[in-house]
Amino acid sequence: MLEAFSRGEITRKDIEDQTGEAVSFAALLTQLHRHHLPLPRVRSDPQSPGVQLIKRLTERAMRRATDN
Known part of the structure; x- marks a missing residue:
């Protein structure tokens, strides 16, 4: 499912x-x-709030993953 x-x-x-x-x-x-x-x-404007949210969440998740 994760790959999909x-x-x-x-x-x-x-x-x-x-x-x-x-x-x-x-x-x-x-x-x-x-x-x-x-x-x-993501098929939208790279500056849209949704895309920016994904970017921030990804950065946060990556920081947490490297801290563990």
Whole structure:
């Protein structure tokens, strides 16, 4: 599922529905980083609030992953 999420084939909500568990976006980003998978493709303005949020969350997750 993580690889499919990385490719943009499924959403976080799809993962929650399939696992029956709540999955935070930050947890998904951390798992992508740990498995050396790229972020899902985002088809929007790179300066949009959503893209900027993804960027900040990724940076935070990467800092936490390297601290552990």
